Amino acid sequence: MSMLDAPTGRRVAPGFGVLFKTELLLALRHRADIANPLLFFVTVLALLPLGVGPEPALLAKMASGMIWVMALLATLLSQESLFRGDFENGSLEQMALSPQPLYFAVLAKSMVHWMVTGLPLALLSPLLGLMLNLPAAGYLCLFFSLLLGSASLSLVGAVGAALTVALSRPGLLLALIVMPLYVPVLIFGTGAVQAAIDGYGYSAQLAVLAAYLAAAAALAPLAAAGAIRISTET
Amino acid sequence: MEVFLAWQWFHRLGSPRWFYQKTGAWLPWLALASAVLLATGAVWGLGFAPEDAKQGNSYRIIYIHVPAAFLALAGYYIMAVGGAIGLIWKMKLSFAVMRAAAPIGAVLTFIALFTGALWGKPTWGTYWVWDARITSMLILLFLYIGVIALGRAFAREQVADKACALLALVGTVNIPIIYKSVDWWFTLHQPATIRLTKASSIDPSMFYPLLTMIAGFYCFYAWTLIAHTRVLLLQREWRTQWVREALVEEK
Numbered sequence: 001m002s003m004l005d006a007p008t009g010r011r012v013a014p015g016f017g018v019l020f021k022t023e024l025l026l027a028l029r030h031r032a033d034i035a036n037p038l039l040f041f042v043t044v045l046a047l048l049p050l051g052v053g054p055e056p057a058l059l060a061k062m063a064s065g066m067i068w069v070m071a072l073l074a075t076l077l078s079q080e081s082l083f084r085g086d087f088e089n090g091s092l093e094q095m096a097l098s099p100q101p102l103y104f105a106v107l108a109k110s111m112v113h114w115m116v117t118g119l120p121l122a123l124l125s126p127l128l129g130l131m132l133n134l135p136a137a138g139y140l141c142l143f144f145s146l147l148l149g150s151a152s153l154s155l156v157g158a159v160g161a162a163l164t165v166a167l168s169r170p171g172l173l174l175a176l177i178v179m180p181l182y183v184p185v186l187i188f189g190t191g192a193v194q195a196a197i198d199g200y201g202y203s204a205q206l207a208v209l210a211a212y213l214a215a216a217a218a219l220a221p222l223a224a225a226g227a228i229r230i231s232t233e234t
Numbered sequence: 235m236e237v238f239l240a241w242q243w244f245h246r247l248g249s250p251r252w253f254y255q256k257t258g259a260w261l262p263w264l265a266l267a268s269a270v271l272l273a274t275g276a277v278w279g280l281g282f283a284p285e286d287a288k289q290g291n292s293y294r295i296i297y298i299h300v301p302a303a304f305l306a307l308a309g310y311y312i313m314a315v316g317g318a319i320g321l322i323w324k325m326k327l328s329f330a331v332m333r334a335a336a337p338i339g340a341v342l343t344f345i346a347l348f349t350g351a352l353w354g355k356p357t358w359g360t361y362w363v364w365d366a367r368i369t370s371m372l373i374l375l376f377l378y379i380g381v382i383a384l385g386r387a388f389a390r391e392q393v394a395d396k397a398c399a400l401l402a403l404v405g406t407v408n409i410p411i412i413y414k415s416v417d418w419w420f421t422l423h424q425p426a427t428i429r430l431t432k433a434s435s436i437d438p439s440m441f442y443p444l445l446t447m448i449a450g451f452y453c454f455y456a457w458t459l460i461a462h463t464r465v466l467l468l469q470r471e472w473r474t475q476w477v478r479e480a481l482v483e484e485k
Contacts, residue, residue, distance in 0.1 A: 159404055163397050167387050177380035177401055180373045181408050184415035191419065212411070223404050230396040 015100040016108055023112040033081065034116045037074040041121060044070050045128050056133045063132035064142060064193035071121050071146055072153060072182055076175055078117045079157035082109060083165045083228065092165070093232045102225035110158045110221065118150025134197075141196035141206075148209040149189040155213075155220040156181050162227035184212060248325040250467045251476040257460050264457040271450030279443035286440075292356040295349050297444060301451035303346035303367075306374060307409075309339030309455065313381070314406040317399025327463075329395035330470065332402065333385060334462035338455065340378035347371050366417045373412055377405045391470060 027034065048066055049059060086092040095105045125142050128134075134142065160178035164170030192205035279297035286293040316332035319325055350368055351361040362368070381398050388394035436444070471477050 159400075163384065163401060164387070166393070170387075173383055173387055176376070176383055180376040180380065180412070181404065183373055184408075184411050187415045187419045208415075219407065223400060227397065227400050230393060230400065233393060233396075 012101060012104055016104045019100075019105055020108040020112065023109055024115065027112050027116045033078070034120070037078040037117050038120055038124060040077060041070050041074040041124065042128065044073070045132065048132070060133045060135055063129060063134040064138055064197065065190050066132065067125055067128050067134075067142065068146070068149075068186055068190045068193070071118075071125075071150060072186060074121060075117055075150060075153045075157060076178060076182075078113070079154075079161050079178070080164075080171055080174055082113055082158060082161040084161075087165045087231070092228060096228055096232050102228060103221045106158055106162070106221035106224045106228070107217070110154045110224075113158070114151045114154040118146070118154055121150055122146035137199065138193045138197045141202050142193045144206055145189040145192045145202075145209060148206060148213055149185045152185050152209070152213045152216045153182060155216040156185075158224040159220055159227055162224040162231060164231075165228070166231040185209065188212070248323065248327050250327050250330070250471050251474075253327050254464055254467055254476070254480060257464060261457065261461060264453055264460070268450050268453035268457055271446055271453055275443050275446035275450050279440075279447060283440045283443050284437070289357055292353065293440075295353045296440075297447045299346060299349040299353060300444060301448045302342050302349065303371065304448055305451050305455050306339055306343040306346050306371065309335055309342060310374065310377065310402070310409065311406065312459075313339060314399075314402040317395075317402040320395060321399045321403075326470070327467070329399065330463050330466045331459065332399060333395065334459055334466050336378055336381045336385065336398070338458050338462065340375060340382060342455075343371055343375040343378060347375065366419065369419075370413050370416045373416070374409070377409070381405070 045066060048062070052058060052062070083092055086095070096102055122143050125146050126139050129139055129142055157174075157178050160174050160181075161170075163177065164174045167173065188205045188208045192202040192209070195202040195205060275297060280294050283294070285291055313332050313335035316328045316335060320329040320332060347368065350371070354363055354368075355361050381401050384401055385394045385398045388397060468477055468481075
């Protein structure tokens, strides 16, 4: 295997580029799949004041946490379909068989997933902050923490999506296995926004989020690639 | 040849049949050891250890709470190591150990949470406080439940084993990160009472019964884990000759 792989092994970068472009094109052609998590995000957050009452002080206190929790749920909901299509039409098996490392295939898919969910969520967050009366000092930090944190969510979620792709209805199970792994991101994301609102520096929390992202980018695709190999055995 | 001999025990250990035959003899001894240790520790801790100056008698729940929490965490690592060995050496036995460890660990985590809540009522005046270690244990419970639920979702045991092993390993990488992040977020809790590096802040008269209980819990854990693994092995290997022979013998 190693002899045959040697020439193709050097072509990882173009292979990654092709897959990345294909994935991005596919994602952009399925506009509804991009819009649904965002609409979910906005709708649920609009329900929040109806549940807890419209009192501005109360909403201001809850805003950063609620926006983060909803971003987490929105990412999770979109995660289920990450490998689904490719699994059902057999491309996932082909990816696993191809000499291109599966690691980069997962990385490309996770990056595209982040670009169509995490990135728009972060861009949308100031609007929701406004609706929930988020204190002015928190906006910039909320944006950056969501930008960094949601990338980690996409990567870690890919492991769960790969583990459950062979199951017929993985929705709730996926949430069950991935949610506990999202805890550090949630804690440091909301921690950063809270620090910003209270007038403290928040670069330390953002640095931790970035460090988590670096670790997730290195390790999560590895685990997800292993999970894909397990799932495609069936 | 020497290398082969050195590894022979390892491969033999991987054989479900060998494991089943050997461990049958260990079970009564483990059961006896755990019964003696748990009874001694419980009587000593609940009846004879001195009363705490601040918390009165309510601190005595430590004799259940701490050993359960110890093993809940250790159990996750045992499960993950079992899964890793299974993935690397494709060993049927270690997958069975991993699958057996999951529900036991989940129950121990629940016991730790439950006793912690009971302890919290007289100490903090409330059953539930969102503090660092309680929250970490709750997340650990979710991690266990995730592994159990994932294992049940697959129709084929072999795929379920590998998927659970992978999830357990991912969880292992995340546990220290989760623990540290929850610790950072931490609000109120008494500092850890047993430290291995520094002098312990608990009096020896209270500490020795606690050690006895911890040893008892370890024996009890080994006993339940082996017993549960044996049942799983019988279920998985029921078509083989050795299972029939073993069952006939036991009749």
